[in-house]
Amino acid sequence: MPMEKTFNAAEAEARLYDAWEKAGCFTAGANASRPETFCIMIPPPNVTGSLHMGHAFNNTLQDILVRWHRMRGFDTLWQPGQDHAGIATQMVVERELAKQGISRRDFKRREDFVAKVWEWKQQSGGTIINQLKRLGASCDWSRNAFTMSGAPGAPAGEEGNFHDAVIKVFVDLYTKGFIYRGKRLVNWDPHFETAISDLEVEQVEVDGAMWRLRYPLEDGATWDRPTEWDEDGNVTATEPCPYLVVATTRPETMLGDTGVAVHPEDPRYRHLIGKTVRLPLCGRSIPIVADEYADPAKGTGAVKITPAHDFNDWEVGQRAGLRAINVMTTRAAMWLRDNRDFAEGCDPDLVAKAIERLDGADRYAAREAIINEATDDGWLDGIDPDRHMVPHGDRSKVAIEPYLTDQWFVDTAKIVEPALAAVREGRTKILPEQHEKVYFHWLENIEPWCISRQLWWGHQIPVWYGPRKTVLEDGRTRLSFSISNPKTFCAASKDEAISQMVEYYQIAGPEELEEFSAPAGARDFAEASFGTTFLVGEIERRSDGGTKEFRIPYYRDPDVLDTWFSSGLWPIGTLGWPEDTPELQRYFPTDVLITGFDIIFFWVARMMMMQLAVVNDIPFHTVYVHALVRDEKGKKMSKSLGNVLDPLELIDEFGADAVRFTLTAMAAMGRDLKLSTARIAGYRNFGTKLWNAARFAEMNGVFENHKSGTPPAPAETVNRWIIGETARVRQTVDDALANYRFNDAANALYAFVWGKVCDWYVEFSKPLLLDGTQAQQAETRATMAWVLDQCLILLHPIMPFVTEELWTITGAREKMLVHADWPTYGAELIDAEADREMNWVIDLIEEIRSARAQMGVPAGAQTPMLATQIDPAARTAWDRNEALIRKLARVEKLSEVNDLPKGCVTIAIEGAHLALPLAGIIDVAAEKTRLEKSLAKLDKELAGLMGRLKNPKFIDSAPEDVVEETRDLAEAKQDEAAKLRAALGRLAELG
RNA sequence: GGGUGAUUAGCUCAGUGGUAGAGCGCUUCGUUCACAUCGAAGAUGUCGGGAGUUCGAAUCUCUCAUCACCCA
Known part of the structure; x- marks a missing residue:
């Protein structure tokens, strides 16, 4: 049955992938025939994710390396998995629940919400796995990992031990003193009400305003405010001014102002340093401090300082010893009522008024209200339109707040050195x-890493809090309960934490402890039990050591760990650490990490730090950083621009092989790639070309009784030539892949398969297969079968589907192509003689055609062809390949003559004077033009060559x-030029 | 403001000191039995500008211009 005219990707891909998986082709160690291992960890996509172009690119490159090594017999593992994407997943699930009118806060227990998330994960979390399969990714899916596997509440099927790894690492790092808890400003997302990392913040330019506010100076102080300027901007008149003007883009933070900074050298304000201003709205008296952060050239040169709500102000506040007053809730609404920090030092009447007007107002509403009030009361100095950058949460898209909270940090400075x-x-x-x-720049300037998140979906921090103890002089023990400064018990399990507590409090056992699910509960309990107010309760142990009449409250830290903390352990965690598994011993350290440059900080640097800190080894020896996939105009693909190319749609339209080949061919290191569908169509055509070469072979009986194996040793030059070319491309491909030059590999194969095999070899083979002797036919069939096999093998890592399909169709095979032996032949198959001869033949045919x-x-x-002179090498080449030349160049026969007749077209070729007698057809003028053009080009080249040779x-x-x-080149060019000149001379006689 | 990279054919891009390339597009021709998702032939370049190093520079150095991305 003849083959179809084209490869039906849509039909074949799923079938082939299924066959590979069923046969276990991708499992770790499949097809291994040598001791070396090769392991790649997939950069875990979000469990909420779906395949985008970046994934397609990233995973194509990984798959190429993995398939290549597997075929070479390495013990290969491509470890797949997903990360639990704390915020993103919680967002998706909350959105689902919102459709049913349910809010996260409706859940009485966080376990119930987490159960919902698991439910969602079971249903929808596998999307990207199936999409990766469509791309052809040959991951060992039986080992699919998940960064939340094994966590409390994980359902059946999620019983891996990643959770153990995460918790163990936290406890280890805590014990070693690399993790601490502290009150610091963090990026706070008011939508999700959690801290997020610097890297999850994107700067967005927005149109806003600079509001100038007047803060009255106290104690009668004044400064000279300019009132007139000359045309050069020099001040020519001033007047005493009783207030300072501060400019701000965020007036709503002024309730938390605790100072005003001016530059220490600023002549306008120098005399005011140490004096105070009275904060409008609440009457707080705040100092004027000197700090170089205040830029005299910017705005008025005086800056309001709000340490609790601005990173720069925090620094200034630390230097100047200013208070930090938080005036916002976790949802970025004004928090004034019951805010003791705020009220302290303010005018009580004004505070009451502020509470009445502003408490609970959203930050933007508060901003408007404050501006209105400032306008009405005359302390608004003016408004300047201002376009500036505002940090936004990359998930929530709302403006983030610098926010003062207790958070957990990794003291990265202590673990960064080994990674560097x-x-x-x-x-x-x-x-x-x-x-x-x-990488260096980021790590050398690394900041503490905030790893706590105020979410429910994630690894809950393995820390329990209880009262601190002090031993009194009389031997009794006092326990002081403080939420802001509790005693910390860090342990891998609650049981261990309790043992620590029993020991610490020297109590009989857990029955003397009482657990609370939230700090507030513990606080209330402490207050109720010990009759103390506010946060501190005192529990005095009886002298006999008993505490029978009360129990000691404790609670677990409600926060979860940053998702990147768990993905930072991906290399060891997926291999079963902390257990010492055979996989860990075998595949760790892994070999290559392939990833986008956008997560060098997020992930690569952190994996380096964490693996080195935890198991004291590098996670991989090579990191290949690839570029971004853009649209054909070079724009970043984004949903809002609507220029997103969906890889799955492209696979539907052109086939996975075409998409993969396109990405590979464009994967030049360090350059972004601009993707257009025309390009993909081109590579789809390439697949069709290969398909039809095989189809031709099949129609000519090439594959009858074919067995893949050693290269044949044919007699015909053309067969010896193509074998040499095959050997060459194999070397090129291996060199390219060994150096991660994916595009070189793809382009070399493209040029070989299309330009050498299809354009020339298949054409050359026709006379031999159709009219050759039996021996010629047999060796040509064998050669062609071998060459096509090599094409399939070498192309397989890039185009797995069409090659596997052809492999199946074209012969009885011992193994599937996915496990076929990668060849190692090289220069020994290159026949220099055959090379020279075939290149001469190709030149000749091209000259004649042209x-x-x-x-x-x-x-x-x-047409007939004439030769006035032909040297032995050319003669031999002609004789041996006459049939090919005559067929491909449409030449009747070659006759040797003494003189060329008039009206000949010259064929410039090495070692012979050849011409086509075209009297009657020839256009003298056209031929003259053609020859002159060639000659001009030749002369130019010659001039360059001679210029060099004449230079001593x-x-x-x-x-x-x-x-x-x-x-040599100059000589050859001179010969050719002489021939052309002679031809032009003959032409002149004619015309 | 700091950093990184880019500038080569109409377009998208390869090309790390020795004869300027590929794909797409374009023009002309072609239904001979692998393929029209094809074949044959053809046109198109001061390698962003300038200076330097070198026997020799798209390639190395400096400088200017423009663009992009990252970090403030």
């Missing part, structure tokens, strides 16, 4: 190298082989 050293010393290489700079086309010879016409410095300093090469 590993790259500096080359134990881990980052490609392309320029990214090492980014001359015919330009002379307007009808395409089908056969070139002869002296250039390497010998370059000089030699230049000489």
Whole structure:
């Protein structure tokens, strides 16, 4: 049955992938035949994710390396998995619940909400896995990992031990003193009500305003405010001014102002340093401090300082010893009622008024209300329109607040050094190298890493809090309960934490403890039990050691860990650590990480730090950083621009192989790639081309009784030639892949399969297969079968589907192509003689075709050819390949003559004077033009070559082989030019 | 403001000191039995500007211009 004309990707892909999976082709170690291992960890996509172009690119490159190593017999593991994406997943699930009118806060227990998230995960969390399969990703799915597996509440099927790894690492790092809790400003997302990392913040330019506010100076102080300027901007008149003007883009934070900063050298204000201003709205008296942060050239040169609501102000506040007053709730509404910090030092009447007007108002409403009040009361100095950057949460898209809270931090400064050293010393290489700079720059300036998140979905921090103890002089023990400064028990399990508590409090056992699910409950309990007010309760132990009449309250930290804390353990966690599994021993450290540059900080640097801190080894020896996929105009693909190309739609339309090949061919290191569908269609056509070469072979019986195996040793030059070309491309492909030059591999294969095999070899084979002797037919069939096999093998890592399908169709095979042996042949298969000869033949055919086309010879016409001179090498080449030349160049026969007749077209070729007698057809003018053009080009080249050869410095300093090469080239060009000149002479006689 | 990269054919881009390339597009021709998702032929370049190093520069150095991205 003849093959179809094209490969039906839509039909075949699922079938082939299924066959691979069923046969266990992708499991760790499948097809291993040598001791070396090769392991890649997939960068875990979000469990909420669906495949976008970046994934398609990233995973295509991984799959190429993995398939290549597997075929070479490495013990290969491509470890797949997803991360639990704290905020994103919680957002998705909350959105689902909102459709049913349910809010997260309606859940009485967080466990119930988390159960909902697991439910969602079971239903929808596998989306991206199936999408990766459509791309052809050959991951070992039986090992699919998840960063929340094994967490409390995880349902059946999620019983991995990733949770154990995360918790163990937290406890280890805590014990080693690398993790601490502290009150610091963090990026707070008021929508999700959680801290987020710097890296989850994007700067968005927005149109806003600079409001200038007047803060009255106290104690009669004044400064000279300019009132007139000359045309150069110099001040020519001033007047005493009783207030300072501060400019701000965020007037609503003024209730938390605790100072005004001016530059220490600013002559306008120097005399005011140490004096105070009275804060409008609440009457707080705040100092004027000197700090270089205040830029005299910007605004008025006086800056209001709100340490609790601005990162720069926090720094100033630390330097100047200013209070930090939080005036907002976790939802970024004004928090004034019951806010003791706020009320302290303010005018009680004004505070009451402020509470009445502003308490509970959203930050933007408060801003408006404050501006209105300032306008009415005359302390608004003016408004300047201002376009500035505002930080936004990358998930929530709302403006983030710098917010003062208790959070957990990794003291990264203490674990960063080994990660820097590993790259500096080359134990881990980052490609392309320029990214090492980014890595170094970030790690050398690393900030503490805030790892706590106020979410429910994630690994809950394994820390329990209880009262602190003080031993009194009389031997009794006092326990002081404070939410802001509790005693911390960090342990891998609650039981261990309780043991720690029993020991610490020296109590009989857990029955003397009482657990609360939230700090407020513990506080209330402490207050109720000990009759103390507010946060501190005192529990005095009886002298006999008993505490029978009360129990000691404790609670677990409600926060969860940043998702990146768990994905930072991906390399060891997926291999079963903390258990010492065979996989861990076998595959760790892993080999290559392939990832986008946008998560060098997020992930790569953190994996380096964490693996080194935890198991004292690098996680991988190479990091290949790839570029961004953009649309064809070079714009970043984004949903809002509507320029997103969906890889799945592209796979539907062109097939996975075409999409993969396109991405591979465009994967030049360090450059963004601009994707257009025209390009993908082009590579789809390439697949069709390969398909039809196989189809031709099949129709000519090439695959009858074919067995894949060793290269044949044919006699025909053309067969020896193509075998050599195959050997060459194999070397090129291996070199390219070994150096992560994916595009070189793809382009070499494209040029070989289309340009060599299809354009020339298949054409050359036709005379042999159709009219050759039996021996010629047999060896040509064998050669073609072998060559096509090699094409399939070498292309398989890039185009797995069409190659596997052809492999199945074209012969009885011992193994599927996915496990076929990758070849190792090389130079020994290259026959220099055959090479020279076939290149001569190809040159000749191209020369003849070109001359015919330009002379307007009808395409089908056969012409005779004349030779006045032909050297032995050319003669042999002609004789041995006459059938091919005659067929492909439409030449009737070659006759040797003494003189060319008039009206000949010259064919310039090495070692012979050839011409096509085209009297009657020839257009003298056209031929003259053609020859002159060639000659002009030749002369130009020759001039360059001769110029170099005549320069004694070139002869002296250039390497010998370059000089030699230049000489040979010049000689050949001179010969050719002479022939063309002779031809032009003959033409002149004619016309 | 700091950093990184880019500028090569109409378009998208390869090309790390020795004869300027590919794909797409364009023009002309072609239904001979692998393929019209094809074949044959053809046109198109001061390698962003300037200076330097070198026998020799798209390639190395400096400088200017423009663009992009990252970090403030």
